[in-house]
Amino acid sequence: MYLDEVKTILIDVLSLGEAGQRLQSDSPLLGSLPELDSMAVVSLVGALEDHFGIAIDDDDLSASTFETLGSLADFVARKSAG
Structure with missing residues (x-):
């Protein structure tokens, strides 16, 4: 679900x-x-927050979050769950 979005x-x-x-x-x-x-990461984080209704703190982000499309989707899934 999250991957496609x-x-x-x-x-x-x-x-x-x-x-x-x-x-x-x-x-x-x-x-x-x-x-x-770096500017695109800021825009992407904002778009993900708006779309999924989540809040992403700077401390939540690491290079591993953006390693692959799957790792980014998994991160969003975890943030959305709780």
């Missing part, structure tokens, strides 16, 4: 277009997508 938000925020459609759960993000720079 997170993928859609990622594609929209980073303006990945068709290239974003090829992203899979194990697709690397941070360091592999040039579009995912």
